[in-house]
Amino acid sequence: MIITTALAIFAASGKMSGDGDISSVMGFSGFGKKARTFDLDAIFEQTRRTAIERSQRVLGRFINYDSSSDSGSGSDSDSDSDSALIGPPVPCQRTAEEDDDELVGPPLPPGYTGSAAHSDDDDDDDQEAQDDDDDDVSALGLDPSGARLVTGGYDYDVRFWDFAGMDQALQAFRSLQPCECHQIKSLQYSITGDVILVVSGNSQAKVLDRDGFNVMECVKGDQYIVDMANTKGHTAMLNCGFWHPKIKEEFMTCSNDGTVRTWDLNSEKKHKSVFKPRSFQGKKVIPTCCTYSRDGKLIAAGCQDGTIQIWDRNLSVHTKFHCRQAHTPGSDTSCLSFSYDGMTLASRGGDDTLKTWDIRNFRKPVNVATGLTNYFSMTDCCFSPDDKLLVTGTSVKKEEGNGKLVFFDRASFQRVYEIEVTNASVVRCLWHPKLNQIMVGTGNGLAKVYYDPVKSHRGAKLCVVKSKRKEKQAETLTQDYIITPHALPMFREARQRSTRKQLEKDRLDPKKSHKPEPPVSGPGRGGRVAAHGGTLSSFIVKNIALDKTDDSNPREAILRHAKDASENPYWVAPAYKQTQPEPVFAEESEEDEEADKEPEWKKRKI
Numbered sequence: 001m002i003i004t005t006a007l008a009i010f011a012a013s014g015k016m017s018g019d020g021d022i023s024s025v026m027g028f029s030g031f032g033k034k035a036r037t038f039d040l041d042a043i044f045e046q047t048r049r050t051a052i053e054r055s056q057r058v059l060g061r062f063i064n065y066d067s068s069s070d071s072g073s074g075s076d077s078d079s080d081s082d083s084a085l086i087g088p089p090v091p092c093q094r095t096a097e098e099d100d101d102e103l104v105g106p107p108l109p110p111g112y113t114g115s116a117a118h119s120d121d122d123d124d125d126d127q128e129a130q131d132d133d134d135d136d137v138s139a140l141g142l143d144p145s146g147a148r149l150v151t152g153g154y155d156y157d158v159r160f161w162d163f164a165g166m167d168q169a170l171q172a173f174r175s176l177q178p179c180e181c182h183q184i185k186s187l188q189y190s191i192t193g194d195v196i197l198v199v200s201g202n203s204q205a206k207v208l209d210r211d212g213f214n215v216m217e218c219v220k221g222d223q224y225i226v227d228m229a230n231t232k233g234h235t236a237m238l239n240c241g242f243w244h245p246k247i248k249e250e251f252m253t254c255s256n257d258g259t260v261r262t263w264d265l266n267s268e269k270k271h272k273s274v275f276k277p278r279s280f281q282g283k284k285v286i287p288t289c290c291t292y293s294r295d296g297k298l299i300a301a302g303c304q305d306g307t308i309q310i311w312d313r314n315l316s317v318h319t320k321f322h323c324r325q326a327h328t329p330g331s332d333t334s335c336l337s338f339s340y341d342g343m344t345l346a347s348r349g350g351d352d353t354l355k356t357w358d359i360r361n362f363r364k365p366v367n368v369a370t371g372l373t374n375y376f377s378m379t380d381c382c383f384s385p386d387d388k389l390l391v392t393g394t395s396v397k398k399e400e401g402n403g404k405l406v407f408f409d410r411a412s413f414q415r416v417y418e419i420e421v422t423n424a425s426v427v428r429c430l431w432h433p434k435l436n437q438i439m440v441g442t443g444n445g446l447a448k449v450y451y452d453p454v455k456s457h458r459g460a461k462l463c464v465v466k467s468k469r470k471e472k473q474a475e476t477l478t479q480d481y482i483i484t485p486h487a488l489p490m491f492r493e494a495r496q497r498s499t500r501k502q503l504e505k506d507r508l509d510p511k512k513s514h515k516p517e518p519p520v521s522g523p524g525r526g527g528r529v530a531a532h533g534g535t536l537s538s539f540i541v542k543n544i545a546l547d548k549t550d551d552s553n554p555r556e557a558i559l560r561h562a563k564d565a566s567e568n569p570y571w572v573a574p575a576y577k578q579t580q581p582e583p584v585f586a587e588e589s590e591e592d593e594e595a596d597k598e599p600e601w602k603k604r605k606i
Contacts (some may be wrong), residue, residue, distance in 0.1 A: 141189050154183045170463065174212055195215055196209075203221070205217075205263070215265075216265060228259045228274065229274045245295070251265070287303050294342040306330070308336065346382075348380065390408045391406065394426060405421055436452065437450065437459045
């Protein structure tokens, strides 16, 4: 536009001066050829259309080349200059309404129908989804006795719950962040219940005691060593962890570094053994979940390529059982669980399926259930204590339904029961064998407990019957200490050295430790009146203000008792009965009568 404006000014100056006047002054006939003017908008539009047509032609040749190469026949290369393009061309189709918009970034791929950039609404939805993920209960753990529950989530917090100490308010008695800014992925009590295995988003698992204090932290491996068997620990994010069902000091972890490692609680500087899952081509695959068999002799891992690999605990090189098409390749197997009899393995896949496998014939699944939506890499499945049912949770998108607990019969694999938990995904589920209660962790931050009033024992039944505790007001006997550094020695108080000693002194002081008297319920004592509320005003209202006698004329009220006082003297007259003279009153004279008749203004003022 700057060039166009300059040409317009130059042309305007030429018109104003005129060719004849300039030629006569300068001494030549003319300027020669006329200067060319350019329409830049037209040039840009023509260039844009040419680019669109060229991209469409090259895309057609690219598609024809792919089809001919698939059929085995080659095609001659075009001698057009368009063949100089590098990489697969992509058309950029624009409508007439979009011609005025400026293209930003690379052209859209073929067949794409969405917008090139996220709208504000999409950003808001993504932010809300992220906020929801921060509230997920991603880990649940119950001690073997069923007295304590521990929960963890994406908010990095681990919370401890005591069923015997809780009331209906259901408040956790302790909350901590053992792994700083890493989300909690797995929590499990050991078989003795004295320590807890904490698996988070970092590469080092931790072991805590029952009160949340650190007992052990696994060592981190060297990430620059290629062979993971030569490193002392994990080098990438952890995915799952599990305690050995028979040996109380041994536990297992799996990580994104492609290894499953066993650890000894008494030796934290190095792992105990390493298991490396491999694909069909022998390449490294990432295990997403791991577990022990009920007898502790087998170690099973579900991998990202859809395989389930099982090793003998004492032989870490070759797998004992290997199913390569257990679930859809590329989907995260979220959970593996052995039945109580040790013959059946249940797997919860990221392909929305739940499958059961017979260890004795591990080539194909025994039963398959489909349509179980799974959006989380830690969605659980577990067997009932009697080994007759199998339960798992389902996932839902925001405001698109309710997450469910689905119960399957182990023999027929029919859906026998469903529970709608909440309007969020059901991530974790745990069926405790002693309590006979189901613990559920959801995607909106809730931890729910399902129990039967008759068949369940202890657990949640201990706290639902307790009423909420009333807050106790703290009783303080100490007074605020006022510092007066310039006071006289006789008024100066000794400075308080210890609050405990001051409390002991105040307890010995009879005035400060005097218990207030309770409200008077009787007629009153010690100057305290108890009638009608125990206040002086209420006493006056009852005895004086509510008296129905008419005391409007006080003289008449007093003379009302004159006859009774003269006939039956009681107070003053009996004391002076023998010595009291008879009263003699002055008689009224005429002068006194005249003085009384004088007007008021003539009377002498005294």
